[in-house]
Amino acid sequence: MNNLWMWGWAAMALIFMIAELFTAGFFLVCFGIGAAAAAIMALMGFDPIWQGLVFIVVSGIALLLTRPLARSLNERGVNTVGSDRVLNKEAIVLAEINPALGSGMVRVDAEEWRAVSADGRTIAKDTIVKIQRIDGTRLVVTPTAEKYLAEEAQ
Secondary structure, eight states: HHHHHHHHHHHHHHHHHHTTTTTTSHHHHHHHHHHHHHHHHHTTTOHHHHHHHOOOOOOOOHHHHHHHHHHHHHHOOOOOOGGGGGOOOOOEEEEEETTTTTTTEEEEEEEEEEEEHHHHHHHOOOEEEEEEEEEEEEEEEEEEHHHHHHHHOO
C-alpha cells in the first residue's frame, strides 16, 4: 500500500513542479518539495498520516524560506543600463532648446545629447533641466522648478 502512496506523492510533486513553470513567485514549487518529502516518507514505510503531516510541514517551511527570494526577484528596480541610466537626472543646456528650429543640446554627466522640451517651450542656454524620458535619440526635458519659475516671472 505504501508503494501506491509513494507513487501518488511523486506524481503530485511532478505536477506541482510542472505547474510552477506556468506561474510566477515560487509558490507551487513549495508544494512540490513537500510532496517529494512525503513520497520519501512513503518509501521508508511511514503511515499516510505521517506522510500528510510531513507534506504540510515541509511545504510550509519551503514557503517561508522562498518568500524573501520570490519578493526580491519580483521587485523591479530602476533600469540603470543603457540609455535609461540618464532618466530623472539633471542636465545643463549647452545649446538653446528651440522647438521651432528643432535645435537643442544638453550635457548629462560627461555625455552630450540632443534634447527637446517636454512642454514645447524654448529653454535658454545654461538652464538646468530634468530628464523626463527618452524619445528616440533625444532627451525630453523640463526646466528645474527654480529656473522655470524665474523665467515665468520675467
